[in-house]
Amino acid sequence: MAAEIIDGKAIAAEVREEIKAEVAKLATGGVKPGVATILVGDDGGASFYRGQIEKNTATVGFDYFNHTLPAGTSEAEILALIAKLNADAQVHGILALMPMAAEIEQNAVFNAIAPEKDLDCVNPANIGHVLLGDQLFAPATPSACIEILDREGIELQGLDVTIVNHSNIVGKPVALLCLNRNASVHVVHVFSKDVPAACREADVLISAAPVRGLIKKEMVKPGAVVIDVTTMRGDDGKQVGSLDWEGVLEVAGSATPVPGGVGPVTNVMLLKNALLACKAQTGMS
Numbered sequence: 001m002a003a004e005i006i007d008g009k010a011i012a013a014e015v016r017e018e019i020k021a022e023v024a025k026l027a028t029g030g031v032k033p034g035v036a037t038i039l040v041g042d043d044g045g046a047s048f049y050r051g052q053i054e055k056n057t058a059t060v061g062f063d064y065f066n067h068t069l070p071a072g073t074s075e076a077e078i079l080a081l082i083a084k085l086n087a088d089a090q091v092h093g094i095l096a097l098m099p100m101a102a103e104i105e106q107n108a109v110f111n112a113i114a115p116e117k118d119l120d121c122v123n124p125a126n127i128g129h130v131l132l133g134d135q136l137f138a139p140a141t142p143s144a145c146i147e148i149l150d151r152e153g154i155e156l157q158g159l160d161v162t163i164v165n166h167s168n169i170v171g172k173p174v175a176l177l178c179l180n181r182n183a184s185v186h187v188v189h190v191f192s193k194d195v196p197a198a199c200r201e202a203d204v205l206i207s208a209a210p211v212r213g214l215i216k217k218e219m220v221k222p223g224a225v226v227i228d229v230t231t232m233r234g235d236d237g238k239q240v241g242s243l244d245w246e247g248v249l250e251v252a253g254s255a256t257p258v259p260g261g262v263g264p265v266t267n268v269m270l271l272k273n274a275l276l277a278c279k280a281q282t283g284m285s
Contacts, residue, residue: 003226004254011151012264016060019271023061026284033278034063035093035119036085040078040104041071046097053095056267062274065091075104079112086114092278093119095270116280119273121173130173133180136280137273142174144265145206145227146181148256154204154225156181162198163187164215164242165208170229174206195219207242217247226255229262 023033035057039050050066057064067081078100085091094117096109110122118126121139129135137143149156161178165171166189175185188198199205199219207215208229220226230242241258248255256262279285 003249003252005249006148006152006227006254006256006261008148008256008261008264011148012268014151015147015265015268015272019060019268019275022275026278026282027061029282029284031278031282031284032061032063032090033092033274034065034090035095035274036065036067036088036091038078038081038085038094038096039066039068040073040097040100041069043097043099046099050097052267053270056271057274060271062271063090071101075108078104078109082109082112086112086117089281091117092281093117093274095119096122116277119270119277127168127173130176130180133176137276138177139169139173140269140273141170141208141229141262141266142177143269143273144262145174145229146177147265147269148227148262149204149225152225152254156183156204159183159203160201161185161204161206162202163206163208164195164199165189165206165229167208170208174208178204209242211242212240213244214242215248216244217251220248220251222251223253224251226252227262228256228258231258231263 026032037050037053039046054064054066085094094113096113113123115123115125121127126135130138156178161183163171163175163185166187171187175187178185186198188195196219199215200221202221202224204225205220206227206229210230212232226243226248228241228243231239234240239259
């Protein structure tokens with residue numbers, strides 16, 4: 001029996017409507033969530049991401065504050081802008097878009113963002129809260145994985161979860177989120193001895209490996225939930241993930257496609273983070 005294809009677009013639409021309803025409630029108290037981005041220079045990828053953030057915030061009624069600085073802006077000037085945004089009551093979330101010039105110390109920029117406004121969770125304090133399990137919000141992509149599992153009715157407690165990735169932005173935080181749900185977590189990566197064996201153990205398999213078609217059907221436990229975080233361009237220019245898609249569908253119980261899986265949910269989880277940040281900073285519920 002073919003696996004269920006998890007509709008990330010539908011999940012994202014549900015979350016978006018829930019956010020819009022919360023924004024309407026906040027408006028009755030004179031509160032409106034606000035998100036600010038900082039872009040230095042004209043990197044194409046960062047510029048595209050900035051535009052997507054502007055578009056997405058508009059769909060749920062947030063304020064958006066665009067701060068695009070010229071190439072050559074000094075680190076001191078960037079840190080001064082962050083300090084100003086940290087103190088601005090209309091700005092509830094800050095996103096410093098990378099890359100910046102080599103002479104800009106990335107960690108200095110990340111550490112300067114107030115933890116309660118750090119929507120990407122790049123300030124180490126926020127990852128510390130994820131570790132402890134008392135976070136206000138978590139990084140958007142790992143949160144999207146958990147949101148998908150929740151919406152699919154998957155209770156992680158007692159399940160075996162394998163994560164194919166150990167990056168700071170996906171693998172490590174999603175492992176912590178699963179551990180905090182009382183799952184047994186196995187994290188594997190390019191240096192692991194037997195990735196296929198670890199994958200075959202998993203009730204939930206989360207792959208963020210930057211390798212097209214890495215996850216074959218013989219690596220998937222029958223009936224497993226498979227979440228593909230990877231997005232890259234195929235030979236034809238279309239988006240593809242890390243699953244050998246047709247093969248995995250023969251074995252898995254359910255799986256997320258690329259595109260249309262984790263990506264749309266990640267976009268709205270960033271908005272949900274901003275909503276949570278706004279509520280925390282304003283004392284609104």
